[in-house]
Amino acid sequence: MTPVTTGERARRAVLPLLGAVQVALIAAITLLAVPLPAIQREFGLTQGELALLSSAYGLAFGGLLLLGGRLTDLRGPHRTLRTGLILFGAAGVAGALAPAYPVLLAARFAQGAGAALAAPAALALVTRVHPEGPERARALAVWGTLSVSGAVGGSLLSGLVASLGSWRWCLLIPVAVAAAGTLSRSLRRAGARAAGSPGTARPDAAAGGRERLDLPGALLGTGGLILLGHGLLTAPGPAPAAAGLALLAVFAAVELRTARPLLPPRMLVDRARRVALPVILLTAAASAATMFFLSLYFQQVRGLSAAQTSAAFLPNLLVVGMGPVAARVIGRFGPRAATVAGLLIAAAAMPPLARLAPDTPWPAIVLTTLPLFAAGSGLALAGATVIGMSGTPPHRAGIAGGLINTAMEVGPTVGLAVLVAIASARTAALGCPGGVTGGCTGAVSPAAAVTGGYGARLRGGRRRLPPHRGVRRHRHAHRHAPQGGLIMRFTDKIVLVTGGGTGAGRVVARDFAREGATVIVAGRTAETLGGTVTTIEAEGGRAEAITADVRRAGDVAALVDRIVARYGRLDVAVNNAGVLFAGPVAEMPEEDWRAVFDTNVHGVFLCMKYEIAAMRAQPGGGTIVNVSSVVGPYLRVAGLAAYGAAKAAVSALTRTAALECIRDGVRINAVTPGPLDTPMSLRPGETEADRAARVKGELPAGRVGSLAEFSAAVRFLASEESAFTVGQDLVLDGGATA
Incomplete structure (x- = not known):
């Protein structure tokens, strides 16, 4: 057995540690993807501010990679890596402790800058530690799969951490890896050995000179990449993207005339990189776009929560195991054959995704298509990375690594911009002018329209959507004409009705839909909610059912976030969910008392909390209508102490919140009816005749209120007619308060 020296053991420890660093740098891009709604609520961000925060890390990372690569060649990989990791880790801590949005935004930009220094330096160190030949090819094959592993891992971790604790913990996860890399003795020794190894000296150093940084090229290249990324991802108009392209054109001209350019032109015309860079760019674009559109599909169309969506992508972790497999394939067949095979395998996964429909069994996608795509993209990236770094002299390893990482970052930016435009155009053509995240008013249901957009992106063409329960034909297009004499006060409005599965909630939801609204009904029982949706769609209306428990903050937050993410806004919220347990105070079980307050008071509080946050963040504000009762605020009825106390609290909560929110454009009122003609108003063992006799003696009106009257009152308070x-x-008690 050949003895293993201390140096060899240290070298073997380098690749796993550098790989962990690379995974952490890429994972940091997506770590805030799931918690963004929580951040928006905490800091009160607009959609523009949220978009800038979402892209800040990627803009700095992608824009500074060429500069980071050149600094690696000039200053040495270990020194540059250490500097980048210190900045990356410090910025992560600053972001986790950020007291305000500007601090968090600056921290994300700084963290991206640190990553741009560390990523090319880490790759350069891999090439310097592993000699040219099969050993380096195996190391680079494993390295090629790490970026996809990081992206998948970041999405999974963000969903898990966001569901268990604060979003701030998401920013601290990569800090531990950065600390390990900064303090590692193995990396320090590897960097020292690499600096003294043959072939690492720069040509100018041999001549006694010191190569300087191409400052004009650095400014032009960095500025062009950042502006291009900003223009494609977050800017409202084409000016930033056009300016970015112009700067990149000037950058190319400057580099051709500079003696020591930031990016030597021969690095781009090299035959190996002419093959590798487009493959990396396109594969990274396809990977990011697939994750993006499937995330929207799972949450917006199929109704999965953030944690469930993260779990749905677990098969993508197959790419983690593709590194050793790719190394063996490359060792046997060569990197070019491996790259072609990977592209073909990934392409084979696209047709099933292009046939997405609202009723497609998504587990079939997860168990077949995603593993296939993960295996193919991992193999393609591994092969392309080996090709792109082959034949690179040690003193150019940094800029070569910067080029590969830049292709990895620019690919998703450009790819998402183009493919989102395709998807939004297809979605708009199918009846959702707001695109893949906007509201729908056309001839098909929102689910069918946005799914058609996703399919167009993955297919690059058009096809007919199969008929299904969500399709609404033009003959039902009530946004163009009143139905049954109704005034269309809520055309294109997005309305949430909690407790919308039965009784008064179902009638209110149906009547809003009749006046042109898209109605979301929420509650604990999927079957009853589905019945409401069926009733509305049978009349040509638009409705969606979302299962949620208003007693749980996580459910309510996810409910509101999902509505805003899918439709772009929430115009009207009717907080109707409620329960009733009757009994004298001395005999009422404590669990019944708590159940009444949990739903009727705490549930209304939670709904208002998250509805107000969403309405404050959108132009035009919104309207909230709470459902109270005359029992409690105005009328005392023996046996209804818990119900009356809860409804009195709802009335007080309504008045106080209204004063707090009116200047934000959020208008809050309550409908306060007497007993309504629903099963809820029947006492145990009581018949409708018994109820009629009881109500005749309790209320001056002497009758049970009709659901039509109640619904009309709710819609009046939600409409512009009641803006004053x-x-x-709005009491509907027939004179009980007189």
Whole structure:
């Protein structure tokens, strides 16, 4: 057995540690993807501010990679890596502790800058530690799969951490890896050995000179990449992208005339990189776009939560195991054959994704298509990385690594911009002018329209959507004409009705849909909610059911976030969910008392909390209508102490919140009915005749209220006709308060 020296053991420890660093740098891009709604609520961000925060890390990372690569060649890989990791880790801690949005935004930009220094330096160190030949090819094959592993891992971790704790913990996860890399003795020794190894000296150093940084090229290249990324991802107009392209054109001209350019032109015309860079760019674009559109599909169309969506991508972890497999394939067949095979395998996964429909069994996608795509993209990236770094002299390893990482970052930016435009155009053509995240008013249901957009992106063409329960024909297009004499006060409005599965909630939801609204009904029982949706769609309306428990903050937050993410806004919220347990105070079980307050008071509080946050963040604000009762605020009924106390609290909560929110454009009122003609108003063992006799003696009106009257009152308070009414109870008691 050949003895293993201390140096060899240290070298073997380098690749796993550098690989962990690379995974952490890429994972940091997507770590805030799932918690973004929580961040928006905490800091009160607009959609533009949220988009800038989402892209800040990627803009700095992608824009500074060429500069980071050149600094690696000039200053040495270990020194540059250490500097980048210190900046990356410090910025992560600053972001986790950020007291305000500007601090968090600056921290994300700084963290991206640190990553741009560390990524090319880490790859250069891999090439310097592993000699040219099969050993380096195996190391680079494993390295090629790490970026996809990082992206998948970041998405999974963000969903898990966001569901278990604060979003701030997401920013601290990569800090531990950065600390390990900064303090590692193995990396320090490897960097020292690499600096003294043959072939690492720069040609100018041999001549006694010191090569300087191409400052004009650095400014032009960095500025051009950042502006291009900003223009494609977050800017409202084409000016930043056009300016970025112009700067990159000037950058190319400057580099051709500079004696010591930031990016030597021969690095781009090299035959190996002419093959490798387009493959990396296109594969990275396809990977990012697939994750993006499937995330929207799972949450917007199929109704999965953030944690469930993260779990749905677990098969993508197959790419983690593709590194050793790719190394063996490359060792036997060569990197070019491996790259072609990977592209063909990944392409084979596209047709099933292009046939997405609202009723497609998504587990079949998860168990077949995603593993196939993960295996193919991992193999293609591994082969392309080996090709792109082959034949690179040690003193150019940094800029070569910067080029590969730049292709990895620019690919998703350009790819998403183009493919989102394709998807939005297809979605708009199918009836959703707001695109893949906007509201729908056309001849098909929102699910069919946005799914058609996703399919167009993955297919690059058009096809007919199969008929399904969500399709609404033009003959039902009630946004163009009143139905049954109704005034269309809510055309294109997005309305949430909690407790919308039965009774008064179902009637209110149906009547909003009849006046042109897209209605989301929420509650604990999927079957009853589905019945409401069926009733509305049978009349040609637009509705969606979302299962949620208003007693749980996580459910309510996810409910509101999902509505805003899918439709772009929330115009009206009707907080109707409620329960009733009757009994004298001395005999009422404590669990019944708690159940009444959990739903009727705490549930209304939670709904208002998240509805107000969403409405404050959108132009035009919104309207909230709470459902109270005359029992409690105005009328005392023996046996209804818990119900009456809860409804009195709802009325007080309504008036107080209305005063707090009116200047934000959020108008809050309450409808306060007497007993309504629903099963809820029947006491145990009581018949409708018994109820009628009881109500005749209890209320001056002497009758049970009709659901039509109640629904009309709710819609009046939600409409512009009642814009003068704020913080009021609209009492429907037939004179009980006189």
